[in-house]
Amino acid sequence: MRVHIISDMEGVAGIVRWEQTTGGHVLYEEGRRLYTEEINAAVRGARAAGATEVVVMDCHGAGGPWSFNSLIPDLLAPECEYVVQQHWTEYTGFLEEGCDAALLVGMHARAGTRDGAETVGV
Numbered sequence: 762m763r764v765h766i767i768s769d770m771e772g773v774a775g776i777v778r779w780e781q782t783t784g785g786h787v788l789y790e791e792g793r794r795l796y797t798e799e800i801n802a803a804v805r806g807a808r809a810a811g812a813t814e815v816v817v818m819d820c821h822g823a824g825g826p827w828s829f830n831s832l833i834p835d836l837l838a839p840e841c842e843y844v845v846q847q848h849w850t851e852y853t854g855f856l857e858e859g860c861d862a863a864l865l866v867g868m869h870a871r872a873g874t875r876d877g878a879e880t881v882g883v
Contacts, residue, residue, distance in 0.1 A: 784827025
């Protein structure tokens with residue numbers, strides 16, 4: 762079973778400030794760790810459900826030279842592959858080849874927030 766995980770920092774558990782999602786801020790490194798670990802949880806879940814191939818695509822644009830490469834490769838679960846892109850939706854080959862499931866991590870989930878002025882996600 763082939764699974765594609767598409768991820769974005771906004772909506773990840775523990776990310777509650779824009780500084781955690783924007784490259785160059787001190788809190789960005791904390792955000793990257795939280796983000797990578799949430800991706801790892803999705804990888805473990807996909808594998809537990811029978812996935813034989815898991816590919817992660819980091820879609821978080823953190824600004825400047827950090828754009829679209831916010832996960833921490835050295836902390837990423839070894840049971841998956843990941844793709845690095847330089848521009849939004851640069852990598853679609855895996856989906857175009859067909860996959861059995863696509864999981865979304867983060868992806869701007871804002872459930873439960875009133876105005877989003879201070880919070881990034883829930």
